[in-house]
Amino acid sequence: xxxxxxxxxxxxxxxxxxxxxxxxxxxxxxxxxxxxxxxxxxxxxxxxxxxxxxxxxxxxxxxxxxxxxxxxxxxxxxxxxxxxxxxxxxxxxxxxxxxxxxxxxxxxxxxxxxxxxxxxxxxxxxxxxxxxxxxxxxxxxxxxxxxxxxxxxxxxxxxxxxxxxxxxxxxxxxxxxxxxxxxxxxxxxxxxxxxxxxxxxxxxxxxxxxxxxxxxxxxxxxxxxxxxxxxxxxxxxxxxxxxxxxxxxxxxxxxxxxxxxxxxxxxxxxxxxxxxxxxxxxxxxxxxxxxxxxxxxxxxxxxxxxxxxxxxxxxxxxxxxxxxxxxxxxxxxxxxxxxxxxxxxxxxxxxxxxxxxxxxxxxxxxxxxxxxxxxxxxxxxxxxxxxxxxxxxxxxxxxxxxxxxxxxxxxxxxxxxxxxxxxxxxxxxxxxxxxxxxxxxxxxxxxxxxxxxxxxxxxxxxxxxxxxxxxxxxxxxxxxxxxxxxxxxxxxxxxxxxxxxxxxxxxxxxxxxxxxxxxxxxxxxxxxxxxxxxxxxxxxxxxxxxxxxxxxxxxxxxxxxxxxxxxxxxxxxxxxxxxxxxxxxxxxxxxxxxxxxxxxxxxxxxxxxxxxxxxxxxxxxxxxxxxxxxxxxxxxxxxxxxxxxxxxxxxxxxxxxxxxxxxxxxxxxxxxxxxxxxxxxxxxxxxxxxx
Amino acid sequence: xxxxxxxxxxxxxxxxxxxxxxxxxxxxxxxxxxxxxxxxxxxxxxxxxxxxxxxxxxxxxxxxxxxxxxxxxxxxxxxxxxxxxxxxxxxxxxxxxxxxxxxxxxxxxxxxxxxxxxxxxxxxxxxxxxxxxxxxxxxxxxxxxxxxxxxxxxxxxxx
Numbered sequence: 067x068x069x070x071x072x073x074x075x076x077x078x079x080x081x082x083x084x085x086x087x088x089x090x091x092x093x094x095x096x097x098x099x100x101x102x103x104x105x106x107x108x109x110x111x112x113x114x115x116x117x118x119x120x121x122x123x124x125x126x127x128x129x130x131x132x133x134x135x136x137x138x139x140x141x142x143x144x145x146x147x148x149x150x151x152x153x154x155x156x157x158x159x160x161x162x163x164x165x166x167x168x169x170x171x172x173x174x175x176x177x178x179x180x181x182x183x184x185x186x187x188x189x190x191x192x193x194x195x196x197x198x199x200x201x202x203x204x205x206x207x208x209x210x211x212x213x214x215x216x217x218x219x220x221x222x223x224x225x226x227x228x229x230x231x232x233x234x235x236x237x238x239x240x241x242x243x244x245x246x247x248x249x250x251x252x253x254x255x256x257x258x259x260x261x262x263x264x265x266x267x268x269x270x271x272x273x274x275x276x277x278x279x280x281x282x283x284x285x286x287x288x289x290x291x292x293x294x295x296x297x298x299x300x301x302x303x304x305x306x307x308x309x310x311x312x313x314x315x316x317x318x319x320x321x322x323x324x325x326x327x328x329x330x331x332x333x334x335x336x337x338x339x340x341x342x343x344x345x346x347x348x349x350x351x352x353x354x355x356x357x358x359x360x361x362x363x364x365x366x367x368x369x370x371x372x373x374x375x376x377x378x379x380x381x382x383x384x385x386x387x388x389x390x391x392x393x394x395x396x397x398x399x400x401x402x403x404x405x406x407x408x409x410x411x412x413x414x415x416x417x418x419x420x421x422x423x424x425x426x427x428x429x430x431x432x433x434x435x436x437x438x439x440x441x442x443x444x445x446x447x448x449x450x451x452x453x454x455x456x457x458x459x460x461x462x463x464x465x466x467x468x469x470x471x472x473x474x475x476x477x478x479x480x481x482x483x484x485x486x487x488x489x490x491x492x493x494x495x496x497x498x499x500x501x502x503x504x505x506x507x508x509x510x511x512x513x514x515x516x517x518x519x520x521x522x523x524x525x526x527x528x529x530x531x532x533x534x535x536x537x538x539x540x541x542x543x544x545x546x547x548x549x550x551x552x553x554x555x556x557x558x559x560x561x562x563x564x565x566x567x568x569x570x571x572x573x574x575x576x577x578x579x580x581x582x583x584x585x586x587x588x589x590x591x592x593x594x595x596x597x598x599x600x601x602x603x604x605x606x607x608x609x610x611x612x613x614x615x616x617x618x619x620x621x622x623x624x625x626x627x628x629x630x631x632x633x634x635x636x637x638x639x640x641x642x643x644x645x646x647x648x649x650x651x652x653x654x655x656x657x658x659x660x661x662x663x664x665x666x667x668x669x670x671x672x673x674x675x676x677x678x679x680x681x682x683x684x685x686x687x688x689x690x691x692x693x694x695x696x697x698x699x700x701x702x703x704x705x706x707x708x709x710x711x712x713x714x715x716x717x718x719x720x721x722x723x724x725x726x727x728x729x730x731x732x733x734x735x736x737x738x739x740x741x742x743x744x745x746x747x748x749x750x751x752x753x754x755x756x757x
Numbered sequence: 758x759x760x761x762x763x764x765x766x767x768x769x770x771x772x773x774x775x776x777x778x779x780x781x782x783x784x785x786x787x788x789x790x791x792x793x794x795x796x797x798x799x800x801x802x803x804x805x806x807x808x809x810x811x812x813x814x815x816x817x818x819x820x821x822x823x824x825x826x827x828x829x830x831x832x833x834x835x836x837x838x839x840x841x842x843x844x845x846x847x848x849x850x851x852x853x854x855x856x857x858x859x860x861x862x863x864x865x866x867x868x869x870x871x872x873x874x875x876x877x878x879x880x881x882x883x884x885x886x887x888x889x890x891x892x893x894x895x896x897x898x899x900x901x902x903x904x905x906x907x908x909x910x911x912x913x914x915x916x
Contacts, residue, residue, distance in 0.1 A: 312808065317803070415885075419881060431873040439865070439869070457847070458850070461851035678810055
C-alpha cells in the first residue's frame with residue numbers, strides 16, 4: 067500500500083505538470099481538445115491525491131509500522147478516530163492532507179465550471195494546478211509520508227524494519243477536537259486558493275467585468291467560514307487542553323491563522339464595492355493575493371520554526387521550499403498586475419463621505435492595520451535578532467495593548483457601516499438609524515460605570531456592543547414591519563421572510579451580531595481570577611462564589627494511557643452543584659504527559675480547574691483554579707458567526723407575495739408590469755447560481 | 758476614661774496594622790502576578806511566566822519563586838523586571854521595551870494606521886473630485902441605457 071501511495075503521488079505530480087503545460091498551451095491555441103485535456107488532467111490530479119490519502123489512512127488503520135511516518139505518530143492502542151487524526155499530526159502527512167483538502171476544492175471548481183467560461187477556466191486550471199504542484203513536489207521529493215523504515219542490506223537492497231509498535235501520538239493532539247480542528251482550518255487555508263486562482267486568471271486573461279467576483283463570492287465565503295471555525299476550534303482546543311486558563315495567547319501559529327482571516331474579512335467587504343459600483347478593482351485583486359500568500363505564510367510559520375511556538379508540531383527543514391514558493395507567487399502576481407494594470411482601471415467616484423463606500427474603506431483600513439500589527443509583532447523577534455543580534459519576545463501584553471483599540475474601532479464600524487446608504491446618507495437618515503442606538507449605548511456605558519465598572523476598555527466595549535446590537539435589531543425590525551404591514555403576517559414570520567429575501571445582507575447582520583457576542587466574551591477576560599494551592603484530599607479552596615473540596619485522588623488506567631485524577635466537589639453559594647475531574651495523563655508509548663482540564667461552564671462564567679501536578683515539597687496534588695467570566699459567549703458568538711455565514715450562502719427567495727399580487731391584478735397574457743420586477747430578480751438569480 | 762481611650766487607640770492601631778499587613782500581603786501576591794504576566798518562561802515554550810504550565814517545565818517554578826522573593830524585597834516594578842533581564846537576557850520580557858530599535862515594534866501599527874488613513878483620505882478626496890467634476894446634462898439617454906441604469910440602481914441599492 068505504501069508503494070501504491072507513493073506511485074499515486076508521483077503520478078499526481080506528473081499530471082499536475084501536464085495540467086499546467088497543457089493549460090498554457092490551451093490558453094495560447096484556444097483548441098477545445100487541449101482545454102478539455104488539461105481539465106481532465108486537473109481531475110486526475112485530484113483523484114490520485116485522494117488515492118494517496120486513502121493509502122495513508124489505510125496504513126495508519128492497519129498499524130503498518132514499516133512506514134516511518136506511522137511509527138512516529140501512532141501506536142497499536144491508539145483509538146481508531148485518533149489514528150485518523152494522526153494522519154495530519156506531522157509534517158509529511160499534514161502536507162498530504164493539505165493537498166487532499168485542496169484537491170476537493172479544485173475538483174469541485176473544475177466540475178462546477180466544466181464547459182463554462184472558456185476564456186477564464188483554462189487560466190484558473192493552470193493556477194490551481196500550479197499550487198497543487200508545489201505541495202505534491204514537497205510530498206514527492208522532500209517529505210514523503212510513505213518512506214519505509216529500513217537499512218541497506220546485501221547488494222544495496224533495502225531491508226525493511228518494522229518495529230512491534232509505534233511511538234504514539236503527541237498527547238496534546240489526543241483530544242477529540244483535534245479530529246476536526248485541523249480539517250476545518252485547512253479547509254479555510256486551502257479554500258482561499260480558489261478566489262486567488264480566479265483573480266489571477268481574470269488578470270492574466272483580462273477577463274471583462276466583475277464576473278470573477280460573482281463566480282468566487284461563494285467560494286470565498288465558504289473558505290472564510292471554515293477559517294472562522296478553524297480559528298475558534300483552535301482557541302477552544304488551547305483553552306481545554308493547554309491548561310493555562312485562556313484561549314488566545316497570541317502564539318505565532320494562532321496569529322498565522324488569524325492573519326488570512328483578517329484580510330479575507332476585508333475582501334468580503336470591499337468586494338461589494340466592486341460588485342455594486344465597479345470600484346476598488348486593484349485593491350480587491352491585491353487583497354485576494356495577500357490572503358492567499360498569508361495562508362502559505364501561515365503554514366510556513368508552523369513548519370519551519372521561524373519563530374518559536376508551542377503549537378509547532380511539524381518543524382523541519384523544508385523552509386526554503388516555502389520561501390521560494392512565496393517569492394515565486396509574489397513575482398507572478400506582481401508581473402501579472404504590472405502587465406495588466408490598465409485592465410483594473412475603475413471609474414471610482416464618491417458622492418459623500420457619509421456613505422457605505424467610505425465606511426468600507428475605513429473597515430478595510432482597520433482590518434489591514436490589525437493584520438499589520440499581528441504580522442509585525444509575530445516577526446519582530448526575527449527582525450530584532452537580525453538587526454540587534456539579540457533575541458526578544460513579543461507576547462500577549464504587546465498584542466493586547468496594540469490590538470484592543472483596533473478591535474474596538476472595528477466593532478464601532480460593524481455597527482455604523484451597514485446602515486449607511488450607498489452613495490450618500492442624509493443627515494435625517496443618520497439621525498433615524500443611529501440616534502437611539504448611540505444614546506442607549508452611552509447609557510449602557512454610563513450604567514456600567516455607575517455600577518462600579520472601572521476598566522476603560524471594557525466600558526467602551528459594553529457601550530459599543532449595545533450600540534451595534536441595537537442597530538442590527540432596528541434594521542431587522544424596520545424591514546419586518548414593512549412586510550408585516552403589507553402581508554399582515556406577525557413580526558417574527560416577517561423577520562424570517564425579510565431574511566430569506568436577502569440572505570446575504572441579513573446573514574451578514576447575523577455574522578456581525580456573532581462578532582458582538584465574541585467581543586462580550588473577550589471583555590470578560592478583564593475580570594479573570596485564579597488561585598493555586600496544594601490540595602491533599604479533604605482540602606478546600608474558595609474562588610468567587612465557588613468552594614472546591616478535594617474528595618479523592620486516584621490513578622485511573624486506560625487503554626492508551628494512565629491518568630492521575632483528582633475528584634473535586636464544587637459548591638456554589640453553599641449548594642453542591644457538580645463534580646469535576648481534572649487529570650494528568652501519562653502515555654507510556656512516547657513517555658509524554660498531557661493535561662485534561664475540567665471546566666464547569668455557564669453563561670456567566672467558567673470555573674476552570676487544572677490538576678497541575680504534585681507539589682515537590684509535600685507531594686500533595688496542586689490544583690490551579692480559574693474563574694473566567696463570559697467565556698461561553700465567545701463560543702456562542704462563533705456559532706452565530708457560522709450560522710450567519712451559512713445563511714448568507716443560501717440563495718435569496720423571491721418575494722412571491724408581491725409578484726402574485728401583481729399577477730392577480732392583470733389576469734390575462736404576459737403582463738408588461740411584471741417584466742421590470744422580474745427581470746432584475748432573474749438576472750440576480752442567474753448571477754447567484756453562477757457563483 | 759483616659760485609660761479606656763488609650764486601650765481603644767491601641768486596638769485601633771493594632772487593627773489598622775493587621776489590616777494593612779493583610780492588605781500588603783495581598784498586594785504583594787497580586788503584584789507578583791501582574792509582574793509575572795510581563796515575563797516569559799525561559800524553558801523555550803515562549804509562554805507567559807504565570808501561564809506556563811506545560812508538563813515537565815523546569816523553569817517556570819524556579820522563576821516564579823524568584824519573582825515572589827524579589828517582590829517581597831519591595832523593589833520597584835522596573836527594577837524587578839531589570840533584575841530578570843540581567844539574569845535571563847531581554848528575551849525574558851513579554852513585550853519589547855519601548856526604547857531604541859525595539860520602539861519600532863510599538864510604532865509599526867500606529868505608522869501603518871497613519872499611512873493607511875492618509876491614503877484613504879487621499880482616495881476619498883480624489884473620488885469626491887471626480888464626482889464634482891462629472892458633467893451635468895449631455896446627450897439624450899437611450900431607453901437601453903436607461904434600463905441599464907435602472908438595473909444598476911436596483912443592484913446598488915439591494916443591500
